[in-house]
Amino acid sequence: xxxxxxxxxxxxxxxxxxxxxxxxxxxxxxxxxxxxxxxxxxxxxxxxxxxxxxxxxxxxxxxxxxxxxxxxxxxxxxxxxxxxxxxxxxxxxxxxxxxxxxxxxxxxxxxxxxxxxxxxxxxxx
Numbered sequence: 485x486x487x488x489x490x491x492x493x494x495x496x497x498x499x500x501x502x503x504x505x506x507x508x509x510x511x512x513x514x515x516x517x518x519x520x521x522x523x524x525x526x527x528x529x530x531x532x533x534x535x536x537x538x539x540x541x542x543x544x545x546x547x548x549x550x551x552x553x554x555x556x557x558x559x560x561x562x563x564x565x566x567x568x569x570x571x572x573x574x575x576x577x578x579x580x581x582x583x584x585x586x587x588x589x590x591x592x593x594x595x596x597x598x599x600x601x602x603x604x605x606x607x608x609x
Contacts (some may be wrong), residue, residue: 485509488580493603497574500562500607504565506600511562517583519596520554520565522576522605529579533565543591548574553602565585570607577602 492504506518519534533554535542544556553566563580581596590596 486513486516486582488598488600490578490580490600490603493605494579495606495608498570498607498609500570501566501568502570502605503602504567504578504580504605506563506565508563508582509559510561513582514558515585516598517585517589518554518556519581519583519591520524520552520563520564521581521593521596522574523579523602524573524576527576529593531593532578534589534591535563536589537585540589543589551605567605570605571609572580572607575605575607577604 487509489576496502517536521529521531522532525531532543532548535554551569556563579602580600582598583596
């Protein structure tokens with residue numbers, strides 16, 4: 485199993501570039517594909533970005549492509565989400581999630597087995 489704890493959220497101004505971190509416990513962190521999801525008020529939880537256990541080519545949703553970057557440090561059991569040029573529509577609770585690796589990087593919410601508690605990101609205009 486793996487336990488996940490997100491940090492780095494808060495109230496930020498539009499255009500800022502904060503970084504979210506997700507700390508994973510357990511020695512098998514390297515075995516998991518990792519994803520960042522977000523849920524805005526009244527909306528479903530959707531994938532933002534995902535990265536394989538090996539750190540290969542990541543996936544980004546169209547809404548964040550070119551602005552957000554996902555990365556991982558397997559030695560530190562951390563995964564990160566660098567968010568640039570934030571917009572008010574990026575306001576949401578952001579979740580870190582872990583998925584046992586499969587033949588391809590998966591981006592569906594139901595594919596992920598372990599979840600953090602979430603961190604609120606509020607972008608003011």
